Amino acid sequence: MADKKAQLIIEGNAPVELPVLTGTVGPEVIDVRSLTATGRFTFDPGFMSTASCESKITYIDGDKGILLHRGYPIEQLAEKSDYLETCYLLLNGELPSKEEKAQFVSTIKNHTMVHEQLKTFFNGFRRDAHPMAIMCGVVGALSAFYHDSLDIKNPQHREVSAMRLVAKMPTIAAMTYKYSMGQPMMYPRNDLNYAENFLHMMFNTPCEIKPISPVLAKAMDKIFILHADHEQNASTSTVRLAGSSGANPFACIAAGIAALWGPAHGGANEAVLTMLDEIGSVENIDKYVAKAKDKDDPFKLMGFGHRVYKNFDPRAKVMKQTCDEVLAELGINDPQLELAMKLEEIARNDPYFKERNLYPNVDFYSGIILKAIGIPTSMFTVIFALARTVGWISHWKEMLSGPYKIGRPRQLYTGYEQRDLPDDRG
Ligand code: CMC
Numbered sequence: 128m129a130d131k132k133a134q135l136i137i138e139g140n141a142p143v144e145l146p147v148l149t150g151t152v153g154p155e156v157i158d159v160r161s162l163t164a165t166g167r168f169t170f171d172p173g174f175m176s177t178a179s180c181e182s183k184i185t186y187i188d189g190d191k192g193i194l195l196h197r198g199y200p201i202e203q204l205a206e207k208s209d210y211l212e213t214c215y216l217l218l219n220g221e222l223p224s225k226e227e228k229a230q231f232v233s234t235i236k237n238h239t240m241v242h243e244q245l246k247t248f249f250n251g252f253r254r255d256a257h258p259m260a261i262m263c264g265v266v267g268a269l270s271a272f273y274h275d276s277l278d279i280k281n282p283q284h285r286e287v288s289a290m291r292l293v294a295k296m297p298t299i300a301a302m303t304y305k306y307s308m309g310q311p312m313m314y315p316r317n318d319l320n321y322a323e324n325f326l327h328m329m330f331n332t333p334c335e336i337k338p339i340s341p342v343l344a345k346a347m348d349k350i351f352i353l354h355a356d357h358e359q360n361a362s363t364s365t366v367r368l369a370g371s372s373g374a375n376p377f378a379c380i381a382a383g384i385a386a387l388w389g390p391a392h393g394g395a396n397e398a399v400l401t402m403l404d405e406i407g408s409v410e411n412i413d414k415y416v417a418k419a420k421d422k423d424d425p426f427k428l429m430g431f432g433h434r435v436y437k438n439f440d441p442r443a444k445v446m447k448q449t450c451d452e453v454l455a456e457l458g459i460n461d462p463q464l465e466l467a468m469k470l471e472e473i474a475r476n477d478p479y480f481k482e483r484n485l486y487p488n489v490d491f492y493s494g495i496i497l498k499a500i501g502i503p504t505s506m507f508t509v510i511f512a513l514a515r516t517v518g519w520i521s522h523w524k525e526m527l528s529g530p531y532k533i534g535r536p537r538q539l540y541t542g543y544e545q546r547d548l549p550d551d552r553g
Contacts, residue, residue, distance in 0.1 A: 133157045137167070152186060168537045178359075179534070180367060184217060184521055185358040189435035194442065196356060197221070205445045210351040210514070211235060211321050214293055217356055217521040238294035239315035239324065241302075242272045249306045258303040258509045259388045265299055266292075267381030277375045279527055288376040289520045296513040297321065301328030304506055322348040325513075330501065342456040343500050349449050350493055353442040354511050356518030360434075362386040362393065366519040367526050368534040376523060383519045384512045390429065393511040396490040396497070398429040400504045403463050403470075412470055420479045428474060430491030437484040446492035453499050467495055 131147035194201040276287040365386035369379040387393035418426040
């Protein structure tokens with residue numbers, strides 16, 4: 128809705144009037160679309176001040192530490208909902224009725240298996256390949272297997288692709304792990320819930336089917352809920368950008384997985400554990416905190432800070448509580464955990480971190496929980512990708528169901544002006 132105007136005055140020119148848009152909540156947004164007619168662009172690397180789209184899915188107030196999915200606070204979803212219900216909410220805009228939920232769960236279960244031939248893809252990868260490298264390749268390859276849902280202009284095709292992705296991601300993630308272990312891949316079990324089935328495919332073998340711990344399955348489900356969506360972050364924006372060119376959904380999600388992999392984004396949960404390994408023991412914490420504060424040292428405390436949350440990360444609060452529950456249940460007394468808790472305490476009280484509002488983020492705790500569950504570090508970002516797939520596909524669907532343009536940012540060019548190749552170059 129535009130009810131105000133902003134005026135942009137560029138010296139020596141008539142003022143340019145720009146509409147000011149208001150959302151349901153959140154800051155006003157200056158609509159600069161008409162600026163191009165004046166022959167000028169805005170400059171905002173890193174999108175620090177730029178809304179790239181309009182969306183109804185997720186709202187974040189970084190100063191107040193608020194995260195809402197379709198209006199519902201993340202804390203309430205983590206406590207009272209489950210992952211598949213949260214998926215339904217993200218995809219459809221409303222919580223499901225009992226019948227709708229049952230139907231949704233049953234549809235997801237119908238799609239949990241992958242094409243048998245997809246298994247052969249794995250053999251092309253080295254056994255020591257990073258699981259995220261395999262995920263980028265295999266998820267992208269789904270477009271070669273599911274031709275019947277690739278018409279992006281057909282809402283039914285978009286729906287089927289969304290279901291397939293949500294249903295198959297745990298299977299593919301677990302296949303990736305089994306491949307790295309040299310163990311047989313496990314078929315999904317539709318008598319289990321989403322999180323239980325994932326743990327089954329990860330940790331059971333055809334020789335030994337152990338019951339899945341309800342505490343660990345609940346923790347896994349919470350990790351999935353807490354990572355399900357996070358508005359226009361780097362990977363979601365990548366999915367939207369790829370989708371804006373008309374690329375198929377599986378290719379778009381593969382692009383999202385690639386963007387998520389970086390340590391400044393989803394790769395942070397893996398980087399936290401690598402950092403704890405590097406720090407080694409409590410005695411070394413001061414040295415590493417000093418490194419993190421030193422501007423000449425590229426070292427950063429992984430799992431601290433967030434582009435949007437400048438007060439606290441509401442997901443981290445829930446995650447910390449789940450972390451305490453899991454560790455208590457498993458009776459784990461891990462020196463690395465003690466190290467993590469000490470690091471958290473020191474960083475929380477250090478003026479450098481306080482002044483810059485650097486708080487532990489969701490990835491600081493999720494890594495610790497995943498480690499306690501027995502998931503290897505290299506799989507952490509895969510689990511983030513699995514959970515975030517529903518967010519990515521919800522944004523992709525939202526974009527495609529309304530009017531959209533191909534994403535095509537402009538630039539501030541600072542290279543050479545036109546010049547000629549010399550005739551004689553020796
Ligand atoms: N350790 C030490 N200093 C930091 C850290 C850190 N983790 N994060 C930010 N800073 C400093 C930074 O050097 C800068 O200092 P100064 O103002 O003196 O130049 C100041 O804090 C502001 O940081 P920024 O880099 O301008 O902030 P940003 O919004 O561009 O970056 C971030 C956000 C998440 C990329 C960054 O905080 C970071 O690299 N954190 C570690 C990686 C991490 O945990 N990422 C997971 C994010 S949560 C999962 C997700 O949603 O993807």
